[in-house]
Amino acid sequence: MSSPPRVRRTRALFGLALAATLVMTGQSAAAAPPPSHDTSVNGAFARAATAYDVPRDLLVAVGYAETHLDGHRGLPSQDNGYGVMHLVSNPGRHTLEQAARLTGATVPVIEHDTPANITGAAAVLRAMADEAGLKATDRRRLGSWYQVTARYGAPDTAPAGRLYADTVYGLLRDGVRADVAGEPVRTTPHRVRPQRGSLAEPDRQGLTAAPDYPSALWAPAYSGNYSAGRGAAITTVVIHVTEGSYAGAISWFQNPAAEVSAHYVIRSSDGQVTQTVRESDTAWHARSANPYSVGVEHEGYVSDPSWFTDTLYRSSAALTRYLTAKYAIPRDRSHIVGHSEVPGNDHTDPGPHWDWAYYMSLVRGDGDSGTTPFPTWGSDVSVRQQPTTGSTRVATLPGPTTVRVKCQVHGRLVDHQGYSNDAWSYLPDYGGYISNIFIDVDDAWLPGVSTC
Known part of the structure; x- marks a missing residue:
């Protein structure tokens, strides 16, 4: 992300954040947990959950949705959020x-110390729950925390709040598997029905079809965070990384204090796209390139490659193909560039972990990565979290034929008849479960390597 084409006020306003604490509401009746010699992340989640009567797995899911449980060495996110729980200090949130x-x-201490950051987030969530009127029996039910979760992650508008809460509840449904400095942090999958309340009403969701890209949602940025109209023809696509969560970026664009925006934001987990500025208007995302470019933000952090999923790459490439076709933009690295490559910018995104060779091969569809992508690889893939020695289906890869993979493989391509997919490269290595692959076409297992 970058500053708009005028003097940025945000940093000066951050200085008002401490004064804003004098008017904070939502005092929690719970007390901070006593000091502990246990410095583990799991211990911190357990103590904070008990002290503030917040479900432990909800705390973990919120942290994973915000940062993948990466505190980024105490450095702030794009909207000045800190720590694994992304506690925020900016003109709109404190x-x-x-x-x-x-x-x-x-x-x-809260900015740099992970246990203190987790405790602080639990206290804030409990205060929000008290303001929402959640009683003790409500707090024990995961589904009751939906609107509180939405407010924690994206309080500016109902659409962004729902996008955020749906991400958290998807994590609760599927379970979290993360490693924090070598310490495994896990949650078991939950069968939970979120109580969306007013966020379930269509007129409050505000999530309609985007005006330009047919498969995108529409959540417009604040009108003071971009310029109406264009000063030049569109000739460039600029690739960004949000340095924060998907819904958090959308929420930040809707905050009058932000003075930044982008045309599109893409979610890491499933490739969902939200448009926030019309292509015919000038988003404030890349300074000198603003008049002639379309800005595409990708959920994640420059320093953490776990956000750059195959689904995100493919969704982004499809959007870029659409933009390049629409505006007759050459599909090359002179016209599809990173934020860091735009003259006059001081940002580093998308950073060293962004796979330009693979991404451009997807944009061109010419197999420059050495493989031809499955043309319909999509959202119906379900990957087991344990290897199997039987014939249980681990995943279905839609392609020219139905290709089934028996065993999970970390970091290896799945190939068949000239089609390949490297989604396994983006899965966590669950304790060394490195397995061989079998490909099943029409229920006939191909001969190959040894069993898992």
Whole structure:
């Protein structure tokens, strides 16, 4: 992300954040957990959940949705959020200062200390639950926390809040498997029915079809965060990384204090696309390139390649193919560029982990990565989290024929009849479960390597 074509006020406004704590609401009746010699992340989640009566797995899912449980060495996100739980201090939100007030920890400690950050987030969630009127029996039910979760992650508008809460509840449904500095953090899958309340009403969701890209949702940015109209013909697509969550980026674009925006935002987990600025208007995303470019944000952090999923690459490439066809933009690296490559910018995104060779092969569809992508690889893939020695189907890869993979493989291509997919490269290595693959075409297992 980048500053708009005028002097940026945001940093000066951040200085008002401490003063804003004087008007914080939502005092929690719970007390901060006592000091502990246990410095583990799992211990911190357990203590915070008990102290503030917040479901432990909800805390983990919120943290994973925000940062993949990566504190980024205490560095702030694009909207000035800190730590694994992304506690925020900006002109529109002050959950960082609220956490300090509720727990008694200092702001610098909460920014840099993971257990303190987790405790602070639990305190903020409990305060929001109290304001929402959640009683003890409600707090024990995961489904009751939906609207609180939406407010925690994206409070500016109902559409962004729903996008965020749906991400968290998807994680609760599927389970979280993460590693924090070598420590495994896990949640079991939950069968949970979210109580969306007013967010379930169509007129409150505000998520309609995008005006330009047919498969996108529409969540417009604040009108003061972009310029109406264009000063030049569209000749370039600029690739960004949000340095924050999908819904958080959309919410930030809707915040009058942000003074930034992009045309599109893409979610890491499933490739969902949301348009926030019309292509005919000038988003503020890349300074000198704003008049002649379309800005595409990708959920994640430059330093963490786990966000750059195969689904995200493919969804983004499909969008870029659409844009290049629509505006007759050459499909080359002179016209499809990273934010860091635009003259006059000081940002580093998309960074060293962005696979330009693979991405451009998808945009061109010419197999430059050395393989031809499955043309219909999509959202119906279900991958087991344990290897199997039987014939249980682990995943279905839609292609020219139905291709089934018996055993999970980390970091290896799945190939058949000239079609390949490297989604396995983006799966976590679950404790060394490196297996061989078998390809099943029309229920006939092909001969190959040894069993799993």
